[in-house]
Amino acid sequence: MLGAAAIAMWWDVAPEVRAEWEDWHSNEHMPERLSIPGFLRGSRWVATSGDPSYFTLYEAAELATITSGAYLERLNDPTPWSRRMMPHHRNMVRSLCLVRESAGGGLPHTLATIRLSGAVGELPHGKGLTSAALLQGQPMPAQTLEQKIRGGDLSAEWILLIGGYDEAAVRAAAREAGEGLVGFYRLAYSLSPRERS
Numbered sequence: 001m002l003g004a005a006a007i008a009m010w011w012d013v014a015p016e017v018r019a020e021w022e023d024w025h026s027n028e029h030m031p032e033r034l035s036i037p038g039f040l041r042g043s044r045w046v047a048t049s050g051d052p053s054y055f056t057l058y059e060a061a062e063l064a065t066i067t068s069g070a071y072l073e074r075l076n077d078p079t080p081w082s083r084r085m086m087p088h089h090r091n092m093v094r095s096l097c098l099v100r101e102s103a104g105g106g107l108p109h110t111l112a113t114i115r116l117s118g119a120v121g122e123l124p125h126g127k128g129l130t131s132a133a134l135l136q137g138q139p140m141p142a143q144t145l146e147q148k149i150r151g152g153d154l155s156a157e158w159i160l161l162i163g164g165y166d167e168a169a170v171r172a173a174a175r176e177a178g179e180g181l182v183g184f185y186r187l188a189y190s191l192s193p194r195e196r197s
Helices: 015-036 063-067 069-075 080-088 144-150 167-176
Strands: 006-015 039-049 054-061 089-104 111-117 130-139 158-164 183-192
Touching: 006 015, 006 063, 006 130, 006 167, 015 069, 015 183, 039 069, 054 167, 063 069, 063 089, 069 144, 080 089, 080 144, 089 144, 089 158, 111 167, 130 167, 158 167, 167 183
Parallel strands: none
Antiparallel strands: 006 054, 006 089, 039 054, 039 183, 089 130, 111 158, 111 183, 130 158
16 A cells, blocks of 8 residues: 555446546546645556445545545535536445555555454465555544535445455455455556646
């Protein structure tokens, strides 16, 4: 993981608006987020099985990056296109997190997300795996305008991310990680501040 904090989000989007939603998220929303000082990388993932259909991760320098300042200003002043797209987020789970542990690096082919009610022991590692991270959800600030447009968000207490180049190895590591709500995703898009157009 890059940085000491992250925003982890899961949601569904109605099939009839997915094409526009992905255009907005790739060409306006993610570049806008990556223009905020302290945002280090954004990545969007699509479910290979199960729900929700999307997982997005923003990696940030520190917790203050995602709980105050320019980010909160953006959340309370969405663009016209964002105002149109926000209501299409269904079953939204959004957590502002501290990175408690991280190993490995890069963006994997396959990512398992596991929402847990408590911390885990040692981070998974082994053949076919390239990264793992344990995130701890933090208290949410006051509800923002974007959240109000969506109708409110749920949050996750602990999140274990397991990435790798071998889907079978990622799935096996997720099974061994313990009880939790598991999703499997493939990378759809990523962006860093230096790559913004």
